[in-house]
Amino acid sequence: MKHSIRYLMIAAIVTSTLGIAGCKKEAPPPPPPAPAPAPKVEAPAPAPAAVSVGTITLGKTIGADKKVTAAMDTFAKSDTIYAAVETTGSGNATIKAKWTFHKSEKTADVSEATETIAATGPAVSAFHVSKPSGWPPGNYQVEIFLGDKSAGMKKFTVQ
């Protein structure tokens, strides 16, 4: 009987010790959190291209698309002269046409016209000049400016 009690006591001690040890056993550490995905760096939307001047064409009539109907560089005294300026790009831009007359080394201002456009894509601006009393025969040119920078020039003759 004494032995039975002793065995029971030992069993109880062993059991409680194991139980305590079992309780003390630390849970395995949780797996490290998955690294946060690197934030996606969105490529910035390409800035719309600024307005730039393309072709400059001279003629004496324009169509509904503001382009000259027949390119030419020699005009008659009574002609209205058009300079169709094709532009690409978007945004506000100031375009100027400066018309001049050239005789030997001398230059005379004929006219200037400026417009500001709010372009949303390809566009055509048709500058024109006319002279009710008739153009003096000789050599002329029209220079196109985008802002304050020259963007192209065309020479023409009046006969």
Add this chain to the structure above:
Amino acid sequence: MAEDMPDFSDVNSGVESTAVKIYEVKSGDSLSKIAKAEYGNANDYMLIFEANRDILKDPNMIHPGQKLKILPK
């Protein structure tokens, strides 16, 4: 010698565009006057008014410095 050069004082000039033009109102302007200059017809002033309803409340009230959109006609 400028005297040798022709007189260009009677030259008329202008510009038409397929793009929206921006017109800055000057002192003494009216929508009719701008319409006459831009469209060749003063009666087209309502085209300008309608295109600029975001900044204009009354076609008879425009102010120097306002920037008006002039749509291609």
